[in-house]
Amino acid sequence: INMCNFFTESTKVMESGSFQLRQWSSNSQKLMQKVKSFNVQNDDIVVKVLGIVWNTVKDTLSFGTVLKWDDSFCKRSVLAASNSVFDPMGFIAPVCMQNKLFLQKLWKLDLSWETDFSNDTVLTAEWRNLLSDCSTAVQSVAIPRELKVDKNTELHVFCDASATSYGACIYILNPSPNPNSRGNCKLVFAKGKIKPKNTVDSDNTIPKLELTAMLVGAKLVKTIQNALSIDEQNTVFLWSDATVVLQWLSSPDIDSAYVHRRVVAIREACPGAILMHVCSKDNPADIITRTIQIKKFITNDLWWHGPPWLVGPSQKWPTQQVQYNLHPPLYSPQSINANVAIVEAFNTSFHYKDRSIQTLVQVSMIDRYSEIHETSFLKFFNTYDFRRSMRVLILVFRLAHSSKYHQNLKKPYGNIYTSPLGKYQFAKLKAILIM
Structure with a gap:
């Protein structure tokens, strides 16, 4: 933005509404010379901006x-x-x-x-x-x-967690065009949270907190991109020292609903991000979750500028023993070779309260990479997670089974995954539904 033109245009726009911009402050000497001619300059060296002090x-x-x-x-x-x-x-x-x-x-x-x-x-x-x-x-x-932002600017997100807290920090890296020189890397945003007190113990494991820290960092990426006008095409790196989290993010099939929801949210927040592993001693987010002496913190280059190797050529970054993929293929080539999945609904008829009910019969052949039509039977499974969808369908088929054999509908079903009927229906559904 040409600040001199911005000053002229904004002054005219405000004057058209009978508003007068009274004071301007800038670190640009050229702009301040022009502002001075309008007698609206702010001569203070230190200016407060939204609670933060700016030394011009x-x-x-x-x-x-x-x-x-x-x-x-x-x-x-x-x-x-x-x-x-x-x-x-x-x-x-x-x-x-x-x-x-x-x-x-x-x-x-x-x-x-x-x-x-x-x-x-x-x-x-x-x-x-x-x-x-x-x-x-x-x-x-x-x-x-x-902060300088151009088409080569990269965002590097580091995440970490401990038994008591978790957090993420984001760095803006401007690589050097010369492979023999160093680039420029600066801390731009950081956020830390403490582990909630009243939560389920199974959700407080360190791997799950590491995953939550990754989610915090992924959400911050969108905020930084919007605030600094960084194009979504600019490369985003997600760094973590927890290999189990990187495996979760690279897995197409996750059983845990807690993990699944967060993995999906991370993939949606950073669709083009690259997953990378970093050792704990080079992870600046580790400083958020650990106690550090104040004197060491103020002069800590790892915190303010990231790992020292980050500003060098990417070929000298830590070697990745495993290549992680944030968007893995939906199916393994060893298990399914065809690109077409066939899903068949049940054909069930039963009577309930003197009403005859016929369920929909549908056989759908879809390309596994194509979008599911809004009216398709598969839309139900596309909306909810797989286990929840299975649970709802089992309850529907239990209603049909009870009505067909005139059983008491008010009888409690118990655990749908442990009862004989539930086990049978669950296995049958998993066998015929390829998700």
Whole structure:
């Protein structure tokens, strides 16, 4: 965008509605010279933009927040002090995560909002250290604002999880056109979350949290692409140190509904992403989920610029022992060689409350890569996950079976997968339905 032309046009547009743009600030000396002729310049070197401080001379972003703590040791004061730090882009996410984990610890102790914990020397010492670290980060961190985006720009998403938290960080990489020189890589966004307290234990395994971290990163990609006008054709890399997650994302058939929903969401959020494995020591997202000393964090190149090898030629990146594919083929060539799948519905007739009901008979031949027609019998299976669809159909056929043999419809069916009839119907459905 030509900022001088933008200034002229925007001034005219606002004046046409009787609005006057009163102050302009920029790091462009040429633009500020033109603004000065209209007497609407802002001479302040430091400008606040949505709670973030922008130094127009150094062209850096920093935090103008001062931690507000009322010197009382209670849960309400801890929450107020933690929320006084405004970090929308997650530049100091590892520091803020420690505050969140401390607050969760207070919740687990079942303390009320006003209960004083000053008598607990361990908690008070921990909270004072967290306050000191957070204050140091807010005052010391300054991030270069300028980001260059072109057709060769790449987005690299790193994800990680631990037993208590998970998160993702995104880097913008501008590769060097010269293979002998280094490119430029900068942290652009990060987000961390703590593991929910009241959830099913089976959903809190570290592999599943790693998958959730990948979902967080995938959703952030769309936000970054829209905010920075990055074309969807630009390459996106999804990095994880969890091979089980990469295997899930490369699998066409997933039994777990929890995993399946997240895998589908990741594929929809980043349809063209490339899956890559990274070792834990080179994963910057690991910093989000681990405790780090504040002095090391402020000068940590892994956090601010990603792994050192990332700015070099891609041929020198870590060797991928396994090639992962975010969009694997639907069927294995060893199991199905034909491109045509045949699906047959049941032909069942029965009587219910003096009404004769005839089910639809349909034999569909479809190409396995073609879209399913809206009125097709297969649309039902395309809408829900396979196991849920099977469950609904089994209940339908049980109704037909009970009506046909005049059985009591009010009799509870029990577990549809363990009863003899349920086992038979489940096996029959799986045999005739090729999904």
